[in-house]
Amino acid sequence: MQPATSTRRPLFAGLFRHARRLTSDGGKLSPTGRRRRTGSDPRAVVLSTLPAELWIKVFEHIPNYLLLSVTLTCRAFRALAQPLLFASISTHPEERKPSPGVLRVAGQTARYRKRVNERTAFFFSPQICHAVRVCRISLPLPEDECDGDDLVDHIFAMLPHLPNLRALECRHIRLTPLRLHVLRRLELPTMSFDLCFGNMADLAGMPSMPLREVTFKYSDASIAGQASPCPVFLSPDHLETLHATTTRVLDSLASSRVPFTRLRTLELPGECLASRHFIAALARCPEVENIALHATDYLPQANFTLPDGVLPHLRSYRGPHHFAAAFLRHRTAEKLEVSVPCRPASLESSLAKLYGQHDSLSGASNTLRSLSFPLTSADIPAPLLGTIHVAFPMLSALAIPDPALSSSEIKALLNAVPAHYALTDLTLRIQGRDKFNLWIPPAEAAADAASCFGKVRLSLVKTYPSIRHVRFLYGSEGASLHWERSQTSGLFVQVGQ
Missing domain, CATH: 3.30.110 (Translation Initiation Factor IF3)
Known part of the structure; x- marks a missing residue:
């Protein structure tokens, strides 16, 4: 019987008991992936077992809050699963809210700085650093409002000591020349920036970094009057996926001398539809196959049109249903995901433009393979589902x-x-x-x-x-x-x- 303080979960208890028999003799994993019973027992058998590499793949699909139970199963699982506990780390813990009536700036107390130093020393230790794949540097307040400049510089200086780092997420930090130099040395494929700014003089003329996936989490109001960091991280020869919540990214795309021929996935805010740089930016991304629009408080009129020569290889659209036909018409549409709940009648009107009810629009009835949409109604009208069945026979x-x-x-x-x-x-x-x-x-x-x-x-x-x-x-x-x-x-x- 398990003690009351055990962290094991009943859901995995049977799997772990069986896995202990398959992978261990006294908790030791067989290097050949097999376990043999020997001796005088006539029932001696050979059990085929899963090699360690496959167990690691299984553990990668287990939520983090259950991984501790895996590490307590046996010595073999402990050695395999423990590194996954530190695959994603955050250097700054969440700052506790001050008591009512107490004036205190988050991140300035000596106690908080001590916690950050202790976490950094632990995560960058030789025993842990090899397991880290994703590192998040998230200050509780913008760096200009908290005394953390030297602390963040120390963390950036330690980043090269994470040999298997693949992604970096930054929030509320200043993009100084020293830190940008460290980021360039890391040669990471994925970076994310949330309200991170720098001086115009530091960013001007700096060559772009060879990133494959970039995320910009800025509002247009927050970036107004600031130097845009987008050109530093957008490489036409390397960028494959771009996520942005600001329209300022359109300027960098439209003004690029070289087209972004590797870019396949583009995610933008809905306000981009009203930008005068929108069509020019899309024209510099001729190979985009998947586009997504964030639903925002402001959306332009639904009569937006996309020229036929722009995004010729577009296959997938995710966003408000009003603009689905504008992006997917005259193209080989394969996937449509409506992200905003809509009325059944309004959705049916938008779908009619895809399956060729209007003469001016070419139908997508023979190409659409995947369709997803939420409704605001209390039920799913049978006429709407029947229309989908008839209009998209290859769905x-x-x-x-x-x-x-x-x-x-x-x-x-x-x-x-x-x-x-x-x-x-x-x-x-x-x-x-x-x-x-x-x-x-x-x-x-x-x-x-x-x-x-x-x-x-x-x-x-x-x-x-x-x-x-x-x-x-x-x-x-x-x-x-x-x-x-x-x-x-x-x-x-x-x-x-």
């Missing part, structure tokens, strides 16, 4: 994360629409007992979801004969159940949560 994946439906509503919906013979993946949200504002134990909520699947299974197979994967979302904490259908027997098996 293979459909996800409707909202609204939540009961088993009877799902059955009625599926029985009212024509069959779709190409769909293989379906995601729906089901309505549980939590709709009565009750807290339902996770095990009972999962059982309710499984019961709902049993009630609608026949209707699912009738409407979607080629269905292979079904996922039901439930609860307010993002829980889900996943079923997979065997291609030989046609039976569904629950494969995960």
